[in-house]
Amino acid sequence: DVKVTQSSRYLVKRTGEKVFLECVQDMDHENMFWYRQDPGLGLRLIYFSYDVKMKEKGDIPEGYSVSREKKERFSLILESASTNQTSMYLCASSPGIEAFFGQGTRLTVV
Amino acid sequence: GENVEQHPSTLSVQEGDSAVIKCTYSDSASNYFPWYKQELGKRPQLIIDIRSNVGEKKDQRIAVTLNKTAKHFSLHITETQPEDSAVYFCAASLTGGGNKLTFGTGTQLKVEL
Numbered sequence: 001d002v003k004v005t006q007s008s009r010y011l012v013k014r015t016g017e018k019v020f021l022e023c024v025q026d027m028d029h030e031n032m033f034w035y036r037q038d039p040g041l042g043l044r045l046i047y048f049s050y051d052v053k054m055k056e057k058g059d060i061p062e063g064y065s066v067s068r069e070k071k072e073r074f075s076l077i078l079e080s081a082s083t084n085q086t087s088m089y090l091c092a093s094s095p096g097i098e099a100f101f102g103q104g105t106r107l108t109v110v
Numbered sequence: 111g112e113n114v115e116q117h118p119s120t121l122s123v124q125e126g127d128s129a130v131i132k133c134t135y136s137d138s139a140s141n142y143f144p145w146y147k148q149e150l151g152k153r154p155q156l157i158i159d160i161r162s163n164v165g166e167k168k169d170q171r172i173a174v175t176l177n178k179t180a181k182h183f184s185l186h187i188t189e190t191q192p193e194d195s196a197v198y199f200c201a202a203s204l205t206g207g208g209n210k211l212t213f214g215t216g217t218q219l220k221v222e223l
Contacts, residue, residue, distance in 0.1 A: 035213075045212070098159070101155070
């Protein structure tokens, strides 16, 4: 069974804080993704990575950055959290076709 | 880039009826179209997918159809059951490029007893 694990299920952070969301997959997938899920807007791609140390912007990268130092780990960074970044964040990994999702991190910025 | 539109946003059916969810995509180069089901509080999971060289695919009570010319694809669920209640997302991508999925906005399906 593919396992994609996100470090936190729920997070509450203050405006202006630097926030790290961590994602680890155990299937040696090359591709990893960060999505944001908001009601009525579906899943929107923030950043993705095809390989270690490689990253590409998705559709809504503003206010976010990522890091992929090891193949199994893909981190999403909110440089200075704002209230409009309150959302559900979903990590996914893929060997090339099917995407496997983590359980999600519900981030609240107060 | 790719844009995927999904309708309806909510769908309520009686148990045993059929449910149909429709999506359109904009990029004619897209060649992979998966459908994900997300139950309340859980992660999205793939339920069926179709590639552009196939017009229809069926797996028990669910089926997906693809019209490449019109850039439409649809999910059909027959004999709906309460456990089919969930949010369904369609998506489109071009395989070979890391499979960056572009998702629709989701359909909340409610199957009523």
